[in-house]
Amino acid sequence: MLACLTGNVGVEGGWAGAYNGFTRKFPLGMADLPEDLKFESASVPMSSGWIDAIDDHTSLTKETGLKGVDKLDYPVKMIWNIASDFMMTSGPDLNRVRAILEDEGKVECIICSDVFMTPTAQWSDIVLPACTCFERWNIGGTWNNGDYFILSQKIAEPLGEARSEYDWLAECADRMGVKDAFTGGKTEEEWVRFMVEETQKEFPDDDLPDFDTMVKEGVAYFRKEEPRVAFKEQIEDPKNNPFETDSGKIELFSKTLYEMKNPDIPATPHYVPVAEGPGAELAAAYPLQLIGWKTKARDNSSYFTHPWLAQTQETVLWINPLDAEARDIADGDIVKVANDRGALKIAAKVTSRIVPGCVAAPTGTWYNPDADGVDQNGCLNVLTSSARTSWTQGNTQHTNLVEVAKL
Structure with missing residues (x-):
């Protein structure tokens, strides 16, 4: 089984602090894979589910965060780590992670693509030098808060043997005989142009700039015609916009949680001491x-x-x-x-x-x-x-x- 860790994940537990945000609009991404190239995939909790899938794949179930499949038939034997130092810096319990990764009977190959020789890269079998944001095309939205997206432009050729992930992944697809299906016949820059143009079509009333204008300005702003109001649809038309609860309303008591009989997640909100708190x-x-x-x-x-x-x-x-x-x-x-x-x-x-x-x-x-x-x-x-x-x-x-x- 192949595991893939992507993104610059470096939070020490921010999601546990109830972080959230509201963004109404996002730029469009790349199109879905063709049906004949889709395959069964599973996802596990980012914090430690991936290392559990290596150490004991049978421990991952729907109850412990497994999604996409009912069970993992095989342990993870290969990791593709792209643009992330989560594996050996920002993830939890690093000494446990190190011991599992150094066990040659478990993961057999780790491939890392990054700009720097991070600890994750140092623990990898193959290190692929990646491009900086100045050496490739990309488009990015904001993280939860902010109604705009930005254009990352290629202004210099990659140094040394550095290559963008899109570039070498397209070559891998070519050697597997599926390059056209993988790339859609588009270069990296053409995909970014496509995403800008499709975003314009999706939000015609926002007067978004076209690609050539974005090359000059670098940023596109979505319009804010009115203030953001949480649960606006449910407030104005609750009958046709119910909440995803049994009653369709905001519930202070959860029948689902009550039936689970789990003391860590009570049916009504109240303080639950953490496992490693001052009273433990x-x-x-x-x-x-x-x-x-x-x-x-x-x-x-x-x-x-x-x-x-x-x-x-x-x-x-x-x-x-x-x-x-x-x-x-x-x-x-x-x-x-x-x-x-x-x-x-x-x-x-x-x-x-x-x-x-x-x-x-x-x-x-x-x-x-x-x-x-x-x-x-x-x-x-x-x-x-x-x-x-x-x-x-x-x-x-x-x-x-x-x-x-x-x-």
């Missing part, structure tokens, strides 16, 4: 709650090695003076942060700007373990949990207990 038994050994934040020094984990960006943000662990004093930690001391999943080394910043009982550090640092497995870059994901939320199988990387000790 584990807090006796690891009493500090670990928090990670996004930083101006990089884009998720991208550009971690850029020297100028590194100057904008220190990689330090914030710790309250009360917690620091109890551990004989002074500002600037090198400390070890650990739990049962792993450990990292980092400098301490003693500050009252963080409450007692919590420690925090910036996310997105590249995984860099020493011979003993202790991360040297302050990569928080040696400490984060790969456990998933009940039913929705969401990310729980934000809820982790640790202990800190002076080195």
Whole structure:
């Protein structure tokens, strides 16, 4: 079985924080595959489902987040990792991931296409140098919020042996005898032109620019004729626009959840303690709650090695003076942060700007373990949990207990 990880996923658990947004319109994407090229595919939870599919494919069911198929008949043996450092930096429980990937009886081939030699690329068998956004054509919408899309233009030829993914995937399709079906007879630039033109047709009242105008302006804006109103259709015409519930209304009590009898997801909303919170038994050994934040020094984990960006943000662990004093930690001391999943080394910043009982550090640092497995870059994901939320199988990387000790 083949697994594919795509996208620049670098969040340390943002979806677990109930992030959401509303965008009314998106630019159109590439057309669907022809019917004769479609094949059965499965999807698993991004946070840790992919590593479970490698380690024990029988553990993936509909109840644990498997979609598209009823069961996985085979374990994952090959990974295509395109434009992502999730596998070995931004994903949870990296020491577990490393142990599974290094087991040659499991995954037999990992192919990575990226611009930088990330930790994910370093753990891959084949590394394909990719293009930057200045060396290929593309089109992109915004992430949930924002009524516009942008044009990424090719202004320089790729350096060295770098190639766009579309380019080498089209060549692979050619060698398999399906190039015309894969490309639709279009080049990368022609596909982008097609998407701009089709988006114009889809939204004729928005006065969107054509492709040639976008080449000059770089951005297209959807019109905002009126304010956004959540559930507008249900409010104005509830009979013809019911909610997707048994009653068609907003329900404060869920019969579906009640019948599941799962204490983690009660039928009526109320507080449910997390597995690694301050009241957990584990807090006796690891009493500090670990928090990670996004930083101006990089884009998720991208550009971690850029020297100028590194100057904008220190990689330090914030710790309250009360917690620091109890551990004989002074500002600037090198400390070890650990739990049962792993450990990292980092400098301490003693500050009252963080409450007692919590420690925090910036996310997105590249995984860099020493011979003993202790991360040297302050990569928080040696400490984060790969456990998933009940039913929705969401990310729980934000809820982790640790202990800190002076080195």
